[in-house]
Amino acid sequence: MKREDYRQHISAQFNDELDEVRSHFLAMGGLVEKQVTDAITALLDADSALAASVQDNDRRINQMESGIDEEIVRILARRQPAASDLRMIIAIGKSITDLERMGDEAAKIARAAQSLCEEGESPRGYLECRHISNQVRVMIHEMLDAFAHFDADQAFKVMKADAEIDLEYRTATRALVTYMMEDPRSISRVLSVMGVLRSLERVGDHARNIAEQLIFLVKGADVRHATFDQVAKKLES
Template identity: 80%
Template sequence: MPTTKEDYAHHISQQFNNELEEVRTHFLEMGGLVEKQVADAMHALLDADSVLASSVQENDRKINAMETRVDEELVRILARRQPAASDLRMIIAIGKAITDLERIGDEAAKIARYAQALCEEGESPRGYVETRHIGNQVRVMIHDTLDAFARLDVDQALKVMQADVEIDLEYKTATRALMTYMMEDPRYISRVINVLWVLRGLERIGDHARNIAEQLIYLVKGADVRHVSYEQVEQKIHG
């Protein structure tokens, strides 16, 4: 049966209920920091702000620490409470989703490193228009997938999955254009390669946001929607 917020509001043990809510809160706090990391990495790139780029790389440690903390909380709940049904799904979903959040943090730190390299090279290279556009879309994806998790909103999760399909297409188009530009003007190869790595990082962030959306659908519907197309997922959810 579908899961609702109310299902998590009634437990024989109020302490168990508090523990579940606390771990969900910590997961969303981690998500908030990850979302900020991506935004800051993009600002560092587009504004040529090497100080902000350094800050993003330093903050990656905080994300790693938060992942460890949430993971330990989940293990404690499993060991002490032996949860069943929807509660177990929540623990499994969050356990998998924090891995994706941590990897988004890693990609943000990589983008910050490329931002520093591009700052040192001076002139803004080609590809920044596409980078800004895809970066904005990816940031919206992260926000929407965390919002879906907070509200247990399957329809919002489906929108995130659809957005990932669109980002994949735009990434391929931008990559082709930049490859053509490099072949036409070899003087800018090193700069454009760094931009290509940024775009690759953004595309991967979109993939991780989609993975988190898939875990939300599993949590609410009990359906494993990994490795299937958006159309198949929509059919599975809405019949």
Template identity: 65%
Template sequence: MNNKEKLTQHISQQFNQDLEAVRSNFLAMGGLVEQQVLDAMKALVDVNVELAEAVIKNDSRINRMEIEVDEELMRIMALRHPAASDLRLVVAIGKSVTDLERIGDEAFKIARATVALYKEGESPRGYAEARSISARVSEMLHDVLDAFARFDAKAAFEVMKADSYIDREYEAAMRSLITYMMEDPRSISRILNVMNVLRSLERVGDHARNIAEQLIYMVQGIEARHTDYDEIERRLSQI
């Protein structure tokens, strides 16, 4: 029996309905967070203040969902006393739900920057870079949630590797925008708003990577944090 089958067995036999419910709620929260990021970027690109304000309003819903999942996990810990791979599943969801909430915070910040840009006037630069990074980050978030639903550690590793591409693209975009601000100081305020958007997108990628690391540990017991990619790939290839 492989690790995926063991985890599924834990859900259906040992953790039963309680853990299945919390896992479903976690994935539902992930779906809302994913939509928040998409909506925040659509609001930015389309200069849609109403959509931006809807994203801002929805942030409180994400916060409530985080609290609900945390409370469900605490009940499971108190009543079930999980051990070994069972405990890894509970811990992974507990840590990953925090990353989801922080991704929601970054969507909130992007929406707030959209409102600021609407009031101050659009930025002369940075939208193309924001769209490009947003597409990559949205794909990462979608893929890691899909991997979580399927207990797919190898797919999670692909998400981890994708984060390095985002980091490089982010750094290049920031250098370009800093250069432009130096050439045209009148654009500083508006450029700074776009830089805040880029920073938020880069952090979304970081949080997606964190979830991927937790998933790898949950499914295979491999500690992926601060571990060389070659070593992670070597160990996953042995599975």
């Protein structure tokens, strides 16, 4: 499906409304991407001012979600969209919930960053945070890119990236449990770092959910509980 498919409406205003809701969605995605990046930078650089600003900005994400939801209700009520327009509205309606929760996780990371900053000393597990956060950021970027270009194949790539992140997350968590056993005084600090890793892993899950919605949009197929083989077949057809 190409962008032009959305340009066949008799009403130019309806076209504008659809374009607008999609561009608001992408703008919200861009802000969420920035929030995740800033939150992890705040942690790794022990930058507590940046951590505070991430927490402040979360409100803007919530407002964007509410705004897009209102646009969606308006379009559904007035325009009675059908076929691919309807799928786009539904996919965006579900995806903004995931974006908003990704924003919540960024705020959580920022809170952990702030309390870890105050304790000084850089604790164990930061290497893992850096590594997994790099993967998660690439994943968010590719997911938004896939959405901007209605690219179902790239969305499938995002789904597979999530599976890798889950694996890395489990490995990192096991390593941190070992650290805790070796040095019980570090338990509470290491738990904070584990919380950051969990937030990153969950950001990946939400990005995957959005990728699945994009496949629904482009292919009309529900791949939420499908295996990778099943998804590959849906994409071929």
